[in-house]
Amino acid sequence: MAAAAPALTRSRRPRLGALERRNLRWGLLFISPWLFGFLALSVFPILYTFFLSFTRYSGIRPPVIIGLTNYERIATDPLFWKSAYNTLFYTALAVPIGVLMAMILAVAMNQKLREVGIYRAILYLPSILPVFAISLIFIYLLNPAYGMVNALLGLAGLPSPNWLGDPTYARISLVLIAQLGAGQWALVFLAGLRGIPIELYESAEIDGAGAWTKFRRITLPLMTPVILYDIIIGLSLGLQVFTSAFILTGGGGGRGGGAGPDNALLTYVYYLYKQAFQFGQMGYAAALSVVLFVVSLVLAGAVFRWARGWVFYEAEDA
C-alpha cells in the first residue's frame, strides 16, 4: 500500500505537495470529459429547467416569467394526475414483480444444472432487444382478434381481455412488456448468489436446516444489497417509462393530450413529451420536469431510508 499523505496536518489550508498538485492536474484532465458533461449536461440543464418552469415559453420567442402559474396549473390538471397515477401504478407493479422474477430465475439457475448456459442465454437475450421493437411486436400479439396472446389464453380456457382497449389491461400490458427485461436482473442476482460462501450453507446443513430455512436465513439476507440495487434502478426507470406507451398508442393519442383507452397509457414522461414537443408548452413541461426531479429524489431517499431496516451489509473491505 502506498504511504498515505505525508502528514495529516491540521492546518486549515492543507498545502499540496508537488506530486499531489501534479496528480490533481492529471486526474482532473482525465476526468474532464465527465466533468464537462456533468456541468453542461446535468447541472446547468437542471438549473435551467427550474428557471423555465417559472416562465411561459414556446421554444421560439424568449421566455416570459409568470411566477408560479405553471405549478398552479399542474395542481388542477386532470391529465397530470392521470399520468402520475398511471406511472405510479406501473412502477408499483413492475418493480416488485421484477425483483420476484429475477430472484426465482436466479435461484433456479444457481442449482448446478448442466444446461444452465442455454437458459441464461434465452432469458437474457430479450433484455437487450430494443423496447420499441418489442412493443411493436406486442401491438400485434395483444390484438384481440389476430393476437397470439388471446389465442393461447383461449386454448388454456382463460378469458380473452381486450388488452389495449381496456384501461386496466392496457396498464397491465406495459408491466408485462417490461418483464421481458427481467433476464438481465436475473443474471445480476445470479452473480450475487454465486458470491455467497458455500461454507454458510454447509454449516447450516450440519445444523439440520432445510432448503427454505437456508434461503430465508442465508440467501435472502445476503442478497438484500442486490435487491436494493434493483429496486432503486427499477424505480428510476419505472418513473421514466415512455417508449412502450408511445409505441402502443401509435404516438398520436387524443387531441387533448391523452393516450390509450381512458388515457391509461399516458405515462408521466409521455405527457411531459406531449406538452413540450407536441404543444410547444416548454415552460409547463419544465414545471412537470421539476416535479419529476423532486419526486424521484424523494422516492429514492425514502427507499434508502426504508432499506436501512432490512439491508444486510457485510463487513466491507475498504
Add this chain to the structure above:
Amino acid sequence: MLRKSVLPRIVLIVGCALFALPFYFMFVSAVKTGTEASLAPPTLFPHTFAWSNFADAVSYIPFFLYALNSLIITVGATIGAVLSNTLIAYGFSRIRWPGRNIVFYVCLATVFLPYPVVLVALFDIFGKLPSFGIQGARSWVDTFLPLIVPVFGNPFYIFLMRQFMMGIPRELSDASRVDGASELQTFWHVILPLTKPAVVVVAILAAVAAWNEFLLPLLYLQSNEKYPLAVGLAFYTQEHDVLYNLLMAASTLIVLPIVVMFLLFQRFFIEGITVGGVKG
C-alpha cells in the same frame, strides 16, 4: 440429486418458453402471407412461407437508409463512449488526487437523475448550439450530435472500467513513470492494452444502447432522411395501415443484429452484467 433438480428445470423451461414466445411469434408472423397473418384465431405455424416479406418490408420503408443512420449513430456513440469513459475511469482509478473519491461518488449519484428531467432544457440548449453546417442543420437539433455526444460520460461504464483498472497492479504504473513516461503515455501504452476486456464490454453495451435508443432520436431528428430504424419504423406504422406480417418482418430485421452480436460476444455481455451493467 435428480429429484432436487426437477423443480428448477421446470421453472427455467417455463420461463424460457415465456421469454422466447413473443419472438417466435414475431418470426413466424414475419413469414406468413398477408391473408394468413390476419386470420383469427392466428395460426401457430405458417402454412406457407412467404420469405418475400423481408424484401417487401425493406422496400416499403427506406429501410437501408434508416439502417445506415442507425449504424452511424451507433458507431459514433460507441467510439465516443469507449474513448471518453476509458479516460475518465483512468482518472478515477490510476491517479491519486485529493478529492477523487468524493467526485467519484458524485459521478455515481448521477445514476439517480432520471434523464427526462433535463429533456426540455437540453433540447432548448442543443437548439441554440451552432452545428457549423453539419448535416445541413443550423443547430444541434436535427443532427446526430445530441445522440452521440452525451454518452461520453456514463456512470455505469465508468464504474465498470474503474473496477477493472483498479485490479491492475500499481507497480506497472510506477515502473512506467520511473521510466519517464507521461501520464498519457502510461495510459496509452501500459493500462489501455490491459483493459481490453473491459473496453469490449463497454463498446458492446454502448452499441446496443445506441441501436435501441428511441426517445432521443424521436426528439432531435426532424427530417425523415435522418431517422434511425427506431423512429423511422414507428412513424411509418403511425402513418400507414400496417401490414402485420411486414411489420413483423421489419422487427425481425431490427432485432437480428443484436441477436448476432449476442451470439458472438455472449461472454462479454455476461461480464458487463455481473459488474453492474444496466440498460440506460
